[in-house]
Amino acid sequence: MARKTLGIDLNRVEGDLEFEVDLEDGRIVGARCIGTLFRGFEQLLVDRAPRDSLVITPRVCGICGTAHLYTAVLALERLAQLPVPPQATLIRNLCLMAENVQSDLRQTFLFFVPDFLNPRYGDHPMAAAVARAFQPMKGSAVLGALGVTRRILQVVAIFGGQWPHSSYMLPGGVTRGANARDIVDCRELVESTVAWLEDDVLGDRLEAFLALDTLAALERWLAEPVRAERAMTLFCNFSRSVGLDRIGGGARTFLSGGSYHDPDSWGPPCGEQKTLLAAGIFEADGGTLAPFDPDRITEHVRHSWFRSYAGGRHPFEGETVPDYQPGSDRYTWAKAPRYGEQVVETGPLAELLAAGDALCRDILATLGPNTWLRQFARLRRAARTLALMRGQVDALARRIGEPHYRHPPEGAFEQGEGFGIVQAARGTLGHWMQVEDGRISRYQIVTPTAWNASPKDSAGRHGHWEQSVIGLQLADEADPVELGHIVRSHDPCLVCTVHFAGSGRRFRYGV
Amino acid sequence: MPNMLWMQTGACSGDSMSLLTADGPSIEGLIRSGAIELLWHPSLTDAPSGYFATLVERIESGEQGLDILCIEGSIVTGPYGSGMFDSHRGRPKMQIVSALAARARTVVAVGTCAAFGGVHAAPPNPSDSIGLQYDHADPGGLLGEDWRAGDGRPVINLAGCPVHPLTITRTLSMLATGTPFELDFLNRPQVFFASTVHQGCTRNEYHEYDVEDREPGGKACMYFNLGCQGPSTLANCNGELWNNRSSKTRAGVPCFGCTSPDFPRDGDLFRTDKIGDVPVTLPLGVSRARYMAYKNLAKAAAPVRLIKREMEP
Numbered sequence: 001m002a003r004k005t006l007g008i009d010l011n012r013v014e015g016d017l018e019f020e021v022d023l024e025d026g027r028i029v030g031a032r033c034i035g036t037l038f039r040g041f042e043q044l045l046v047d048r049a050p051r052d053s054l055v056i057t058p059r060v061c062g063i064c065g066t067a068h069l070y071t072a073v074l075a076l077e078r079l080a081q082l083p084v085p086p087q088a089t090l091i092r093n094l095c096l097m098a099e100n101v102q103s104d105l106r107q108t109f110l111f112f113v114p115d116f117l118n119p120r121y122g123d124h125p126m127a128a129a130v131a132r133a134f135q136p137m138k139g140s141a142v143l144g145a146l147g148v149t150r151r152i153l154q155v156v157a158i159f160g161g162q163w164p165h166s167s168y169m170l171p172g173g174v175t176r177g178a179n180a181r182d183i184v185d186c187r188e189l190v191e192s193t194v195a196w197l198e199d200d201v202l203g204d205r206l207e208a209f210l211a212l213d214t215l216a217a218l219e220r221w222l223a224e225p226v227r228a229e230r231a232m233t234l235f236c237n238f239s240r241s242v243g244l245d246r247i248g249g250g251a252r253t254f255l256s257g258g259s260y261h262d263p264d265s266w267g268p269p270c271g272e273q274k275t276l277l278a279a280g281i282f283e284a285d286g287g288t289l290a291p292f293d294p295d296r297i298t299e300h301v302r303h304s305w306f307r308s309y310a311g312g313r314h315p316f317e318g319e320t321v322p323d324y325q326p327g328s329d330r331y332t333w334a335k336a337p338r339y340g341e342q343v344v345e346t347g348p349l350a351e352l353l354a355a356g357d358a359l360c361r362d363i364l365a366t367l368g369p370n371t372w373l374r375q376f377a378r379l380r381r382a383a384r385t386l387a388l389m390r391g392q393v394d395a396l397a398r399r400i401g402e403p404h405y406r407h408p409p410e411g412a413f414e415q416g417e418g419f420g421i422v423q424a425a426r427g428t429l430g431h432w433m434q435v436e437d438g439r440i441s442r443y444q445i446v447t448p449t450a451w452n453a454s455p456k457d458s459a460g461r462h463g464h465w466e467q468s469v470i471g472l473q474l475a476d477e478a479d480p481v482e483l484g485h486i487v488r489s490h491d492p493c494l495v496c497t498v499h500f501a502g503s504g505r506r507f508r509y510g511v
Numbered sequence: 512m513p514n515m516l517w518m519q520t521g522a523c524s525g526d527s528m529s530l531l532t533a534d535g536p537s538i539e540g541l542i543r544s545g546a547i548e549l550l551w552h553p554s555l556t557d558a559p560s561g562y563f564a565t566l567v568e569r570i571e572s573g574e575q576g577l578d579i580l581c582i583e584g585s586i587v588t589g590p591y592g593s594g595m596f597d598s599h600r601g602r603p604k605m606q607i608v609s610a611l612a613a614r615a616r617t618v619v620a621v622g623t624c625a626a627f628g629g630v631h632a633a634p635p636n637p638s639d640s641i642g643l644q645y646d647h648a649d650p651g652g653l654l655g656e657d658w659r660a661g662d663g664r665p666v667i668n669l670a671g672c673p674v675h676p677l678t679i680t681r682t683l684s685m686l687a688t689g690t691p692f693e694l695d696f697l698n699r700p701q702v703f704f705a706s707t708v709h710q711g712c713t714r715n716e717y718h719e720y721d722v723e724d725r726e727p728g729g730k731a732c733m734y735f736n737l738g739c740q741g742p743s744t745l746a747n748c749n750g751e752l753w754n755n756r757s758s759k760t761r762a763g764v765p766c767f768g769c770t771s772p773d774f775p776r777d778g779d780l781f782r783t784d785k786i787g788d789v790p791v792t793l794p795l796g797v798s799r800a801r802y803m804a805y806k807n808l809a810k811a812a813a814p815v816r817l818i819k820r821e822m823e824p
Contacts, residue, residue, distance in 0.1 A: 040637025062525025
């Protein structure tokens with residue numbers, strides 16, 4: 001038996017991802033997912049004014065800064081127990097929806113499908129059609145996605161001034177309310193995106209696609225000649241023809257923190273988070289859904305380059321002191337988040353499973369977790385989110401003239417703790433903050449990719465990505481395209497994984 | 512056709528996202544028209560795993576020429592000067608950047624992080640981040656004050672967190688086509704950094720008559736109380752609207768001065784530090800005594816429609 005270790009670095013992810021896999025006769029028997037960047041974001045926040053988190057944390061990630069802003073503002077509102085006008089929550093939801101649609105479409109058409117043009121698939125019967133649609137920077141679906149993502153982001157610019165990186169959500173509301181012109185503009189931006197999706201991707205009405213509820217129904221729909229060369233059909237048929245529906249299962253437990261706060265109920269006591277898409281823990285085995293309890297989140301550092309502590313710690317008790325130890329059994333700048341000691345997967349698939357999407361649940365029950373389903377769920381979520389945006393714009397139109405901001409009382413942020421959780425583009429995102437004497441004393445961020453790309457924990461359990469590639473047979477060790485498919489199906493955001501050092505004291509490392 | 516290699520160091524990908532948001536010129540337009548050959552971009556290149564490492568080797572050995580090197584992200588030098596907080600295949604990225612810069616005809620710092628250190632270099636700078644040729648406002652950085660690229664120019668600093676989308680693609684187009692342009696005192700292309708954020712802000716009439724908001728969420732000027740740095744920040748945010756729509760200040764978000772070397776400043780970002788009633792940091796080049804006299808007169812002249820906040824920003 002030939003055993004060797006292969007180092008693989010992957011592009012077309014956000015940030016830097018290196019994977020180290022142990023092979024026996026071309027089969028992966030061990031995997032280490034390596035985050036290679038430490039930025040110390042949480043240390044940057046300690047000792048700053050609490051609201052500065054609204055400027056600093058969006059800079060954790062250029063592709064999901066709106067999600068960080070939303071999460072940070074929820075933490076401040078929970079800390080200070082602030083009422084929030086419904087109009088503000090509607091505007092926040094619309095902006096986060098726009099950002100998620102942007103991310104889902106760019107990730108699918110710019111990062112995921114280029115692998116279909118790999119030389120390995122040169123003789124595939126669909127090769128020519130795939131190239132016409134998916135060739136990087138030139139294919140029809142790619143150019144279309146570039147165009148519509150620019151437009152849908154204008155929703156964020158209308159309310160926040162710019163995308164990426166604005167700070168228009170403030171504890172107590174948003175910086176500006178909607179007027180009639182904004183409503184017209186938002187409708188147009190949503191409808192033009194829907195039109196592209198219907199014409200170029202689906203070849204059908206959005207509602208018809210969303211009404212599909214079983215794998216069999218989806219297969220019949222895909223087989224209709226009218227949509228033979230539509231992007232969705234090409235993506236599904238090609239993926240399944242090369243077996244992406246049979247690889248990359250992973251953890252089999254799915255975490256969704258819930259999506260989009262309910263405008264009418266978000267406010268004191270800020271206890272549970274009522275959301276438009278429900279939160280939950282979904283089990284692939286048995287298809288059961290359990291409630292999500294943020295208190296059960298812990299983070300481990302046993303295999304990370306941080307000062308050791310035993311077991312896992314809840315973010316409010318977290319500590320992160322960098323301790324670079326090359327040559328040890330520690331291998332990454334990422335921590336290992338666990339839910340009640342369980343390894344979980346998060347992302348659009350988890351979000352749709354928890355929210356009761358019948359089609360995704362049926363595919364999961366029929367085929368089990370796999371790479372195609374995970375990526376399919378991302379496109380499905382984009383479609384669902386656009387449908388949700390229509391409803392939010394209508395609801396916002398009825399709130400014109402209502403308050404969009406209530407100024408917090410003097411001294412609201414002197415003392416206390418709060419957290420926020422949203423579903424960002426890549427899954428569950430949480431911020432936990434503590435404030436003493438009007439200054440941030442601790443800030444912990446657990447990002448979606450931290451869940452998915454986590455290293456082994458103190459009990460030796462592999463993280464979800466590591467699990468999803470162990471057992472995989474590589475056809476060509478020099479170009480492990482299967483591994484690329486699996487990892488990219490998670491929409492990896494390594495800039496988002498690896499900065500969670502810091503909290504506790506302000507700490508200067510280095511000379 | 513000039514080629515371009517885009518590399519990320521300590522980054523959030525925000526400048527890459529800004530690049531994708533530019534629509535005229537767009538990155539796909541520059542590629543299609545033959546203005547630029549994309550050798551590498553971490554998010555956009557469809558080359559197989561390992562291609563970047565090979566490309567770096569070939570450029571270092573001189574086998575492959577490099578016209579435009581774009582760096583996105585802070586240069587991370589920690590821990591203990593090793594650079595291992597940010598590595599590629601076990602090699603510190605700061606070493607790779609130095610090696611590529613030595614071969615490049617032109618080097619562009621895309622974003623405030625690569626230019627000056629940026630958000631990661633804010634106190635206490637846990638990763639020991641610096642910029643390519645600056646450490647905040649101090650010349651030096653990774654490459655040193657006297658360093659020059661193959662074309663004789665210092666690092667071209669495209670400041671901003673992120674850089675304005677069109678500033679990226681227009682600069683690339685100018686470089687690709689040999690269109691001449693001047694750099695300012697921080698080596699930023701003057702054509703994009705010769706106006707204040709304040710210029711073109713739709714709250715200017717409020718500012719003109721000293722009608723200042725004390726709480727966020729309003730319609731008036733944010734300079735005196737809410738931390739807005741617009742009058743002292745050089746950037747074209749209100750001359751070239753973001754996403755073809757708006758700007759932060761128009762939407763009621765104070766300018767945080769993200770094109771400046773000291774971004775993010777070490778103070779409450781949503782509050783203006785003042786001496787008496789007047790901000791510590793005055794509009795660029797203005798004398799305090801005269802500014803106070805002007806503001807007192809202006810306030811007395813303020814029309815009711817502004818005092819009552821009847822004007823939409």
